[in-house]
Amino acid sequence: MKTKNKNIFKQIAGTAAIPAAAFLIVLILCSARGVKLFETEGNWILFFRAAASVMLTTFALSLNLNSGRFDFSIGSVSLLSSVISASICTSLGLPTIPMLIISIAAGAVLGMVSGLIYVIVKLPPIIVSLGVALFYEGLAFAITNGYGVSFVANTELTSFPSVLNYVLIILFGLLIFIFLFDHTKFGYEYKALVSGQKVAINTGIKEVPNAILCYTIAGALMGVVGFIRATQTGTIQMSLNFGSIGVMFTAFLPMFIGGFIGRFCNEKIGYLLGAITTAFISLMYARLNVDASIQQIVTALILVCFLIYLNNENKVIELVTLKQYRNKKTK
Amino acid sequence: MKNSKIKKYIMNLTPLLGLAVLFAAFLILGTVQDINISYGLKSILSQSVVVAVVATGAIFIYTLGSFDISLGASTAVSALIGGIVYNKTESLLVMTLVCIGVAVLVGLFNSVLASVFNLPVFVTTIAMLSVLNALVLVLIKVNGTGSQIAVPAAAVRSLNNTTFKMVVLLIFVLLCIFVFSFTKIGRMQKFLGGNPVCAKLSGISEKKMAIIAFVMSGIGVGLGAFLSIVYAPTLTRNTASSVGMDVIIAIVFGGMPVSGGARSKIYAAVIGAFSMTLLSQIMVMFNLNSGIGQMVKAAIFILVVFLATSGQRGKMLPR
Secondary structure: OHHHHHHHHHHHHHHHHHHHHHHHHHHHHHHHOOOOOOOOHHHHHHHHHHHHHHHHHHHHHHHHHOOOOOOOOHHHHHHHHHHHHHHHHHHHOOOHHHHHHHHHHHHHHHHHHHHHHHHHHOOOHHHHHHHHHHHHHHHHHHHOOOOOEEOOOOOOHHHOOOHHHHHHHHHHHHHHHHHHHHOOHHHHHHHHHHHOHHHHHHOOOOHHHHHHHHHHHHHHHHHHHHHHHHHHHOEEOOOOOOHHHHHHHOOHHHHHHHHHHOOOOOHHHHHHHHHHHHHHHHHHHHHOOOOHHHHHHHHHHHHHHHHHHHHOHHHHHHHHHHHHHHHHHHO | OHHHHHHHHHHHHHHHHHHHHHHHHHHHHHHHOOOOHHHHHHHHHHHHHHHHHHHHHHHHHHHOOOOOOOHHHHHHHHHHHHHHHHHHHOOHHHHHHHHHHHHHHHHHHHHHHHHHOOOOHHHHHHHHHHHHHHHHHHHHHHHOOOOOEEOOHHHHHOOOOHHHHHHHHHHHHHHHHHHHHHOHHHHHHHHHHHOHHHHHHOOOOHHHHHHHHHHHHHHHHHHHHHHHHHHOOEEOOOOOOOHHHHHHHHHHHOOOOOOOOOOOOOHHHHHHHHHHHHHHHHHHHOOOOHHHHHHHHHHHHHHHHHHHOOOOOOOOOOO
């Protein structure tokens, strides 16, 4: 009984440690400057928007990256799906929900096309994703003649940002992702392919449909991210020459944090907590008016420090244990 | 057997054939549209040379099966620091050495960080990309007018000609070919890229090879930074902004396998860089919308790489 309780405590502590520590540090830093972390409704909206957007991007990135497929094109899928949905909705006068649905559908189709190209040409995924990213960026640019899309005056579409809406997106996203990957045949086959491609194929698992579905799901997720970004300001700006890949970089830190937390709970919940951790940091930057360049440096340093710990965990534990042993001996 | 050998030989030549076809297309279109072909070619060479130099150095990293996403940002930071130093010393030699020195230091930092702390090289370069991009903004803010750092155009005007740039590229390519094909270093790098386990068991130090690769790449980045200043002496946050991704595209387009190993070749970088610039120039000649131009470029990129690697595909999906 005692061991069971100890294990549960360990799991809870391991799951909550990083986001809780991040929250405390952020709170202390803000308090030191006399700033309240959550002062207005806008602060809450910013926090939940960051959490939703980063969580979905992390899902989309990790989905293929865990299978050894590096996908540079997720940012361009997000861009193009939002351009398609916003263009259709502004020209037909459609409200928010159809825009979200069209964005998801467009993202899924774009992701599927990306997956189809990958399985047909059988080139390394990194090369395919570079080509696809260039193509989708070019298509988005061509559709809007380089002017992008603006619907700032459309109060219906720009009214989407609210805490409730973002919380709903987080919950639905998480539940659907957990269901797909932990409770379906596709999910089991995906896990088998992740842990051993050759063995999984030899046991009869069909890799091609699995890979296409992975790209389709990643595309749908990025469709939601595109929708969130578009409705945030009511404008979509164009990117050429890989300008869209920046979106992908927001997901690395939460992905690694999620991977760590995944030892103590479901990995997908880990990704959500990773996204929440980065959302706390983003909110702190905004509340303390931290310069954009300093933000980039601090985030990169956190990423490197965390990875150094992850990749040298055994050595760190060994070092701490040895120190404790020596201290005991001296006493 | 003989047929498969010929097929393999042709496949290897695909990137070169691609370059020849693009060159022919440029000449035909130029003649039809009555443009100044010699001026157009000089412009293409000028535009390609920075990517070609940086990509040539980067081949050493790619050969190990790694890749560095921060090369463009590193070029920008080296150029900015070089520019600041020039404005203080008014010496082109010092500026060039500082450009190379900064780039090599960045490369060394990346490789040492990855080696000492056992981090995946790619991840360290992602973090470095953020840091360097931020540094670009800080450098311009602190040392420039807030939006730019300008080296007097007169100081570099005499160097801004095709001959000088080609000489710099040629010397660097020859140096890289020598190290890559005529020394133990090149062979060890190919071995490590092709079969890391066997290479390590044979006593090849992965850390040492990674450091050498990043130093060679750093020299290329430094020279690229210097040539960027020569080409456009007013340095802004957009300086070399597209170089990072252009390098990856050029290397792959030139026929370099992403997995590195024995099939790696130095000339892939040069072929790729010139092909991509020629392709962009042809798109401009067709007077296409920038977006459609990029779509065509993407399709040709996938097609050329597909043809160049058609003999190397296995039954399973590549990862």
